[in-house]
Amino acid sequence: MMAKKILITGGAGFIGSHLTEHLLKQGHAVDVVDDLSNGKPDFLNEVRDHPRFQFYRGSVLDGKLMEELIRKNDVIYHLAAVLGVKNTVRDPLKVIEGNIDGTRIIMELAHRQQKKVIFASTSEVYGKNPNLPYHEHSDRLLGDPSVHRWCYATAKALDEHICFAYANKGLPVTVIRLFNVYGPRQIFSDYGMVVPVFISKALNDEPLPVHGDGSQIRCFAYVSDIVRGLELAMAKEADHHAFNLGSSDQVTILELAGRIKTLTGSRSTVEFIPYAEAYGPGFEDIPVRIPSLEKAKRLLHYVPQVSLDDGLKETVEWYKAFLET
Numbered sequence: 001m002m003a004k005k006i007l008i009t010g011g012a013g014f015i016g017s018h019l020t021e022h023l024l025k026q027g028h029a030v031d032v033v034d035d036l037s038n039g040k041p042d043f044l045n046e047v048r049d050h051p052r053f054q055f056y057r058g059s060v061l062d063g064k065l066m067e068e069l070i071r072k073n074d075v076i077y078h079l080a081a082v083l084g085v086k087n088t089v090r091d092p093l094k095v096i097e098g099n100i101d102g103t104r105i106i107m108e109l110a111h112r113q114q115k116k117v118i119f120a121s122t123s124e125v126y127g128k129n130p131n132l133p134y135h136e137h138s139d140r141l142l143g144d145p146s147v148h149r150w151c152y153a154t155a156k157a158l159d160e161h162i163c164f165a166y167a168n169k170g171l172p173v174t175v176i177r178l179f180n181v182y183g184p185r186q187i188f189s190d191y192g193m194v195v196p197v198f199i200s201k202a203l204n205d206e207p208l209p210v211h212g213d214g215s216q217i218r219c220f221a222y223v224s225d226i227v228r229g230l231e232l233a234m235a236k237e238a239d240h241h242a243f244n245l246g247s248s249d250q251v252t253i254l255e256l257a258g259r260i261k262t263l264t265g266s267r268s269t270v271e272f273i274p275y276a277e278a279y280g281p282g283f284e285d286i287p288v289r290i291p292s293l294e295k296a297k298r299l300l301h302y303v304p305q306v307s308l309d310d311g312l313k314e315t316v317e318w319y320k321a322f323l324e325t
Contacts, residue, residue, distance in 0.1 A: 007073040010080030012039025060102035092151035103159040116172045123179040124153040133292040174238040179246025183223030184318035202264040207271035214254030217288040221247040222311035225304040232300040244291040249308040
């Protein structure tokens with residue numbers, strides 16, 4: 001692939017920083033814009049002095065800045081978003097503004113200049129559809145709109161509608177639905193990301209908080225596999241398509257807690273927490289979330305390489321070093 005000039009929104013975050021490093025290694029030039037509400041400057045330390053890298057602190061809601069950055073780049077990865085189920089429950093208006101308004105601005109500016117856009121969506125858009133695995137054309141099934149838990153899924157689905165509306169106008173855009181990504185730099189926070197929560201608490205021999213009974217099934221995907229999939233999405237064959245990116249490794253949340261306890265040698269116990277206590281009344285969780293990766297394999301040649309055990313080992317080692325700093 002020819003070297004390109006690439007803009008990554010949210011590029012100082014968990015996935016964005018890994019994508020930045022990877023694309024620079026592949027010979028591309030990378031601009032990152034991030035308001036650092038989620039991202040960390042330290043995540044870009046390895047590339048800060050790279051001759052093909054530039055960082056801009058700013059918001060995707062800043063139309064003037066985004067117009068300047070989109071004009072000078074060939075491809076836009078739009079990763080910036082308000083993250084996490086807990087943030088969704090706590091402040092749904094922030095989710096709507098940060099996700100929908102930012103996407104609308106980027107798509108309009110990219111359309112004016114005919115720049116390729118790769119949009120990071122989420123498996124949340126499928127809601128609680130019981131028909132598994134989720135294919136890219138699976139129906140969406142959501143709960144009562146008065147339950148804030150569904151705000152994030154709705155906002156990201158509306159983002160996708162914006163993407164496909166511009167695709168109908170001729171914009172080369174690809175939608176990537178990410179399934180439960182984990183790995184180094186996904187730090188413990190109140191966003192509700194289970195892997196860093198379990199690891200950080202296990203390393204301190206603190207109870208591991210399992211919501212509900214822990215029978216929920218997920219397929220966790222290691223960040224290097226996701227980054228490779230995002231790179232593959234630059235191909236012209238990906239234009240105007242949505243793709244699931246994730247893993248086929250299935251595990252219950254309770255099993256995940258056990259694996260992390262074993263890997264860390266932790267004396268932690270498991271603490272079962274009712275959903276109402278964790279998220280407030282009316283919260284609904286997804287019992288099983290499994291992606292179909294057939295389309296991504298067929299059109300993008302995407303095949304995840306890192307097993308859950310290997311990925312967890314790498315993540316635990318990173319977390320040990322992180323907690324010592």
